[in-house]
Amino acid sequence: MALHLPSSSTLLPHSKLNICPIVVNIPATNQTVVSRKRNTHRHFVLTKAKTSLEADLHSRDSVTVDDENDFGVVNLHHVGILCENLERSLDFYQNLLGLKINEARPHDKLPYRGAWLWVGSEMIHLMELPNPDPSTGRPEHGGRDRHTCIAIRDVSKLKTILDKAGIPYTLSRSGRPAIFTRDPDTNALEFTQVD
Structure with missing residues (x-):
């Protein structure tokens, strides 16, 4: 299942929302795990590591788990x-x-x-x-x-x-x-x- 990364604005820390990104590189699988906490909700982004964000967006190997804000974005139509x-x-x-x-x-x-x-x-x-x-x-x-x-x-x-x-x-x-x-x-x- 391929879902897309949240917008770049949600990847930036917002003191109002108390988002704290944690990035962990996993060299054996060439993947990056990003975990963010917002109040009591957790977001996890698992995406193939590339040299740029553009490459990540083109790879379609991204998985996003979002609780209450997921309204079903699939891709650009x-x-x-x-x-x-x-x-x-x-x-x-x-x-x-x-x-x-x-x-x-x-x-x-x-x-x-x-x-x-x-x-x-x-x-x-x-x-x-x-x-x-x-x-x-x-x-x-x-x-x-x-x-x-x-x-x-x-x-x-x-x-x-x-x-x-x-x-x-x-x-x-x-x-x-x-x-x-x-x-x-x-x-x-x-x-x-x-x-």
């Missing part, structure tokens, strides 16, 4: 992305990035044009609006903007594809294997390399 011209956006997401349309999702039942695209087992929901967002004034580096992050296997291959298409991008400023670019409506996209 989809990300909504606004676009001005559906055909132009589909050309980018389908033809350049290779995403496939989820034909099972309704198109004609919504009061606007759109499309659902598979990203692994989750989706991007493109929604056409006449003036979705201002395209000027955004930071050059998409990592400083609201963005959608897609896990990929090979950043260098995507770099070649973007170069051939003449699409500008920036590499991650942290040095990790990741590329930030923008779609035709200047929505920021991050592509991060995972194992």
